[in-house]
Amino acid sequence: MNSWFKDWFDSDFYLKVYSHRNDADARKLLEFILANISLPKRAKVLDSSCGNGRHSILFAQKGFDVTGFDLSLNLLKQANVAKEKFNLPIKLIRADIRTFHVKEKFDLIVNLFTSFGYFVSDEENFAFFYNAFGMMESGSYFIFDYLNPKFLQKNLVGSDSQKIGESTIMQSRRIRDNRIEKEIIVNKLNETYKFQESVKLYPKDFLTEKLMKIGFSIINTSGDYDGNNFNEMNSPRIILIMKK
Structure with missing residues (x-):
């Protein structure tokens, strides 16, 4: 089961199963994010595990300089079709989240829709956070959107x-x-x-402790895309807005 994501995300059925995670859903999350952070006009945004690009497209339509990466060739092809449809200059890269690192610095890095916890070890699961921290300037933001295990x-x-x-x-x-x-x-x-x-379940307190040890400052914790305060038993999501 270690590499389940390779077969599943490259299948023609993946987006059908998650069709409820549509553009309206992505737009709602994007508006929540932008209402809670302050970015320069041409901010550089990194969309990690960008999938078919639904969040990358929306960020680019806001005028941001967007880079997206994913391991799935199938999803990246669909992201490329979408960016060409809207004539958007999004940079798309095929890469493994455990090893992705570039010299470029980003104003905002996002990891959305539970694109985390796929691997067996904590070291592999948290590898991107360490790499991401090095791709951020002081004052840059990281948005982390993950399921709530208790809920x-x-x-x-x-x-x-x-x-x-x-x-x-x-x-x-x-x-x-x-x-x-x-x-x-x-x-x-x-x-x-x-x-x-197969996704590893991490409670909020474990996540926040681990992320703060890396160096992130957590400035907001919400429990859904409406921005409601996090409640361990009743919130479907753990959404962390963090800053370097």
């Missing part, structure tokens, strides 16, 4: 299924060994495809 445990849906076009998608979920694990089975035209997800 997830309380509201976990064990299984569900949905019909999308010619595909029937069945999902089963469980928490095991401090990870949320999901099995996705897709039946399409008499063919069956199987995928997995």
Whole structure:
């Protein structure tokens, strides 16, 4: 299960399963972010694990100088189609989040939609935060958007299924060994495809302690894209606004 993300994110079914995470959802998060930080007019923004570019596109449309990177060729191709559609000068890079580092300095770095916790070790999972800190000037921002383990445990849906076009998608979920694990089975035209997800669960206090040790200052902690205060049992997200 160590490299589940390679097969899953490069499949044609990934964006269908997460179709509810759409442009409106991304726009809501972007507006929350920009309402809580102050950026220069042509700020340099790094969108880590940018996927199909929905956040990168919105940042670029605001006039920011955007770089996005992801490991998935499939998602990067879709991000490239989107940037060309809107004629936006977004720089897209294929890279592994554990090792990504450039000499360029950014005014804002974002890690959104639980693009974290995919690996077995804490060292691998937190590697990007150390590298990101080195790609920031004093006063630069880092936005971290991650699931809330307590809320997830309380509201976990064990299984569900949905019909999308010619595909029937069945999902089963469980928490095991401090990870949320999901099995996705897709039946399409008499063919069956199987995928997995596995994300390590980190409570907020552990995250904030670790991030402050790296050197980040946490200036805001919210529990959803509306900007409501974080509540450990009732907030679906952990959204940290941090500064170097």
